[in-house]
Amino acid sequence: xxxxxxxxxxxxxxxxxxxxxxxxxxxxxxxxxxxxxxxxxxxxxxxxxxxxxxxxxxxxxxxxxxxxxxxxxxxxxxxxxxxxxxxxxxxxxxxxxxxxxxxxxxxxxxxxxxxxxxxxxxxxxxxxxxxxxxxxxxxxxxxxxxxxxxxxxxxxxxxxxxxxxxxxxxxxxxxxxxxxxxxxxxxxxxxxxxxxxxxxxxxxxxxxxxxxxxxxxxxxxxxxxxxxxxxxxxxxxxxxxxxxxxxxxxxxxxxxxxxxxxxxxxxxxxxxxxxxxxxxxxxxxxxxxxxxxxxxxxxxxxxxxxxxxxxxxxxxxxxxxxxxxxxxxxxxxxxxxxxxxxxxxxxxxxxxxxxxxxxxxxxxxxxxxxxxxxxxxxxxxxxxxxxxxxxxxxxxxxxxxxxxxxxxxxxxxxxxxxxxxxxxxxxxxxxxxxxxxxxxxxxxxxxxxxxxxxxxxxxxxxxxxxxxxxxxxxxxxxxxxxxxxxxxxxxxxxxxxxxxxxxxxxxxxxx
Ligand code: KIV
Ligand code: ZN
Numbered sequence: 227x228x229x230x231x232x233x234x235x236x237x238x239x240x241x242x243x244x245x246x247x248x249x250x251x252x253x254x255x256x257x258x259x260x261x262x263x264x265x266x267x268x269x270x271x272x273x274x275x276x277x278x279x280x281x282x283x284x285x286x287x288x289x290x291x292x293x294x295x296x297x298x299x300x301x302x303x304x305x306x307x308x309x310x311x312x313x314x315x316x317x318x319x320x321x322x323x324x325x326x327x328x329x330x331x332x333x334x335x336x337x338x339x340x341x342x343x344x345x346x347x348x349x350x351x352x353x354x355x356x357x358x359x360x361x362x363x364x365x366x367x368x369x370x371x372x373x374x375x376x377x378x379x380x381x382x383x384x385x386x387x388x389x390x391x392x393x394x395x396x397x398x399x400x401x402x403x404x405x406x407x408x409x410x411x412x413x414x415x416x417x418x419x420x421x422x423x424x425x426x427x428x429x430x431x432x433x434x435x436x437x438x439x440x441x442x443x444x445x446x447x448x449x450x451x452x453x454x455x456x457x458x459x460x461x462x463x464x465x466x467x468x469x470x471x472x473x474x475x476x477x478x479x480x481x482x483x484x485x486x487x488x489x490x491x492x493x494x495x496x497x498x499x500x501x502x503x504x505x506x507x508x509x510x511x512x513x514x515x516x517x518x519x520x521x522x523x524x525x526x527x528x529x530x531x532x533x534x535x536x537x538x539x540x541x542x543x544x545x546x547x548x549x550x551x552x553x554x555x556x557x558x559x560x561x562x563x564x565x566x567x568x569x570x571x572x573x574x575x576x577x578x579x580x581x582x583x584x585x586x587x588x589x590x591x592x593x594x595x596x597x598x599x600x601x602x603x604x605x606x607x608x609x610x611x612x613x614x615x616x617x618x619x620x621x622x623x624x625x626x627x628x629x630x631x632x633x634x635x636x637x638x639x640x641x642x643x644x645x646x647x648x649x650x651x652x653x654x655x656x657x658x659x660x661x662x663x664x665x666x667x668x669x670x671x672x673x674x675x676x677x678x679x680x681x682x683x684x685x686x687x688x689x690x691x692x693x694x695x696x697x698x699x700x701x702x703x704x705x706x707x708x709x710x711x712x713x714x715x716x717x718x719x720x721x722x723x724x725x726x727x728x729x730x731x732x733x734x735x736x737x
Contacts, residue, residue: 229483231474232424232450234268235261235467237499238287239299240428241458242272243734245701246694247503248725251283256572256606257455258287260498262294264491266467268321268450273299274313275306277732281313288317295361297321299735302351311358322358323393324351325365325735328372328380341376348380352387363391365428367736370396374412381417391424391450392417396439397736399432399462407442414447426450429465431457436465441473444481455499456507456514460736468492468513468545476540493546494570497600501607504692504703504718506677513545553599556591560584570599572606593709594688600681604690604707617727618667618720621645625712627655635659637716639666656715663716667723671695675703678711691718695726702726 238254241247249257254271261269271287272280288296296317298310302324314320326348327337333344348364355362364384366377381392394413396406410427414420427443427450429436440451457466471489474481496514500507509516519542534541553566563584567574574580586605591597619640627633635658636649648666652658660673675694680687689711693704704722708714 228478228481229449231444231481231483231485232267232426233467233471233485233487234270234297234426234450234452235266235454236270236428236452236464237261237454237456237458237467238283239270239272240452240460240464241454241499241503243460243736244458244463244503244505246703247458247505248702248732249283249502251279251286252575253502254283255286255290257495257498257502258291258296259573260491260495262291263488264495265486265488266294267486268295268297270297270299270323270452272313273732273735275300275309275733276735280732281309284310284313285316288314288320292318295319295321297323297363300324300351300355301735302326302347304354307351307355307358311355314359319361320359321361321363321391322355323363323365324355325367325393325395326351327368327397328366328377329368329370330373331371332368345376345380345383349383349387352384352389356388360388360390362389363393363426364389365393365395367395368397369394370398370401370406370409374409374416378413378416381413382419385417385419385423389423391426393426393428393450393452394443394448395428395452396430396436397428399430399436401429401435401439403435403438403442406439407446410443410448411446424450426452428452430459431462431464434462436463437469437473440465440470444474444483449483455495456505456511458499458503458505466512468496472513472540472545489544490546494599494603495546497603501603501690501705501707504694504705506679506690506692513540518542519547553602554587554591554597556588556595558591558597563587566599566602567606570602572602574606590688590709594686596686598682601688601707604681604688607705607707616724617642618723620713620716620720623659623662623713623716625655625659627658633658635662635712637662637666639663639720641666655712659712659716660719663719663723669695669697669723669726671697671723671726674701676715678714681707689714691715693718693722695719695722697726700726 271284274281274284284298298313300306300310310322425448427448429439453465453467457463621638621640623637625635633655638647646666648662650661652661677692679690681690688707690707691714702725704718706714706717
């Protein structure tokens with residue numbers, strides 16, 4: 227029988243460390259429900275000690291998830307570990323993940339500690355964490371650049387203290403696949419009692435090697451992979467969950483293990499995370515990109531029609547692409563709407579929230595007669611964001627543009643309930659709209675990114691817009707969806723403004 231490969235999802239912790247990707251508690255609950263439905267083994271729900279908001283979110287996830295282990299990150303100190311322990315207390319299966327850096331550069335420049343001090347802190351952390359939970363994971367941060375003898379000493383010591391999982395991070399994405407696979411093999415051979423623990427890996431994608439490194443580790447005995455949906459994560463991101471899972475599933479001839487994941491939930495998970503964080507998925511992204519299963523070139527189409535296997539190594543429906551189906555229409559009632567949300571794992575906080583969402587659904591159904599699951603997800607992302615952090619609201623807008631006319635936009639915003647009209651010209655309708663909004667909001671924020679994606683196929687699709695704004699060292703992503711992409715753009719800009727003014731500050735655990 228094959229070994230089990232544990233899938234540890236850190237979208238809501240490491241993924242959230244991407245600038246602008248912060249999530250509210252409600253958003254984390256939606257993602258957690260989906261991860262559980264996808265049968266992810268471990269959900270790292272956050273870093274409980276980083277802020278009261280993060281603590282609440284981890285605790286809320288711990289309270290609702292039953293079928294996956296819920297984990298909180300904690301630095302190797304008593305306060306972080308106590309906060310993590312308290313946050314995961316409601317969980318049916320809870321884990322504390324504690325870490326400290328072991329590379330010479332991190333110990334000397336960041337921690338300003340000697341190796342002996344780091345070793346002692348690692349041991350104390352695991353010993354202290356064991357007072358609260360049996361399921362303890364330890365990570366030597368920047369293991370990829372750590373000295374092997376020291377790494378072995380630290381891992382031997384934490385295993386002796388009762389760590390059940392030892393996770394080897396390539397924190398800065400520096401290693402090469404053969405080297406990283408070799409590191410896992412060497413550690414498993416050299417560290418005493420290595421057979422008593424699960425060996426895990428956590429790879430970053432700075433050189434585009436996070437997935438390759440993780441898979442090399444699996445081939446050398448790692449049995450847990452830490453990854454994120456869409457490869458979200460600090461800088462170039464983490465290993466992508468969908469690529470790891472599908473590589474292992476598709477190449478069962480070379481892997482001695484498999485996951486328990488329901489892969490048909492992968493594309494909906496990707497959409498959900500992208501909609502919530504405002505990080506679009508590139509079209510040629512493996513598995514979840516819009517072109518991942520599209521056969522453009524005539525020769526490929528011909529081959530694929532004669533026999534799918536000529537050019538396809540996976541089936542689109544096996545990763546959830548078939549989910550793009552008609553679900554509701556203009557005449558669907560509130561119960562059908564609520565039922566479909568439930569099936570999608572979306573639970574709103576109150577009847578009032580359902581009523582508002584249903585009204586938005588009716589408005590959308592007036593403009594677009596076929597409503598797909600993706601439309602519902604975009605509609606709920608819009609609704610949840612507006613409700614969570616509203617200072618500004620888009621009341622109405624018009625714009626004019628054409629081949630012989632300088633584009634103009636007129637908008638009415640409401641600022642804490644008071645209506646504020648404005649008008650502006652611009653280089654295009656979106657530019658004019660943003661200038662009109664800025665003339666009222668006067669945020670002075672810098673626009674870092676503007677992107678539009680079609681939510682479903684066809685020209686009647688809703689456009690989902692991401693706007694990334696930066697101000698005073700903070701970066702936020704705003705998202706907005708509408709069948710009119712200029713309206714979607716205005717919604718996204720307003721959403722980003724609302725996030726900028728809300729205080730969702732938290733400590734980065736690795737700084
Ligand atoms: O990249 C890293 O080293 C981490 C650790 C906290 C596991 O995220
Ligand atoms: Zn990381």
